[in-house]
Amino acid sequence: MGHWLMKSEPQTFGIDDLARQPHKTDHWDGIRNYQARNYIRDKMRVGDLAFFYHSNCANPGIVGIIKITRAAYPDLTAWDPNEKYFDPKSNPDDPRWFMVDVKLVRKLKRVISLHELKQHKALQDMSLLRRGNRLSIMPLTHKQWNYIVKLETN
DNA sequence: GCCAACGTTGGC
DNA sequence: GCCAACGTTGGC
Numbered sequence: 546m547g548h549w550l551m552k553s554e555p556q557t558f559g560i561d562d563l564a565r566q567p568h569k570t571d572h573w574d575g576i577r578n579y580q581a582r583n584y585i586r587d588k589m590r591v592g593d594l595a596f597f598y599h600s601n602c603a604n605p606g607i608v609g610i611i612k613i614t615r616a617a618y619p620d621l622t623a624w625d626p627n628e629k630y631f632d633p634k635s636n637p638d639d640p641r642w643f644m645v646d647v648k649l650v651r652k653l654k655r656v657i658s659l660h661e662l663k664q665h666k667a668l669q670d671m672s673l674l675r676r677g678n679r680l681s682i683m684p685l686t687h688k689q690w691n692y693i694v695k696l697e698t699n
Numbered sequence: 700g701c702c703a704a705c706g707t708t709g710g711c
Numbered sequence: 712g713c714c715a716a717c718g719t720t721g722g723c
Binding site: 579 | 715716717718
């Protein structure tokens with residue numbers, strides 16, 4: 546089973562927005578970066594777990610755990626001119642962008658902040674913490690995943 | 700195919 | 712709002 550970290554801006558789509566959806570499930574659209582696209586399209590599997598990360602906000606950090614419930618399928622918002630992430634160059638016959646469905650497993654008891662994550666030597670290789678890395682979808686090792694889960698109750 | 704300009708991300 | 716990092720675009 547794979548482990549991931551997925552970033553979203555809470556003012557756009559936060560963990561409480563996901564919690565409000567029917568079955569606490571929604572599609573994760575708007576990925577418009579090729580590296581992130583390749584991860585979800587080629588590596589992400591149904592049943593994989595991911596951390597829900599709030600970015601670009603007052604207290605950036607990990608706020609919950611979600612599960613992948615549907616493997617990558619074309620991101621329909623790429624073809625809708627009214628959508629923020631409309632991409633006129635994406636051809637419906639050869640979809641450029643993909644999305645997955647995710648279900649909220651649970652919110653964490655507390656936010657594990659970016660600041661806190663940076664304090665841990667064991668996590669220094671996480672791409673989230675590497676200088677200049679702005680990927681919105683990134684894989685975690687089992688070790689990193691388990692380490693972070695334990696931080697929740699520290 | 701190079702590379703400068705430009706746009707976006709995201710922490711601060 | 713600033714700015715560093717870096718991906719994309721487009722002229723040549």
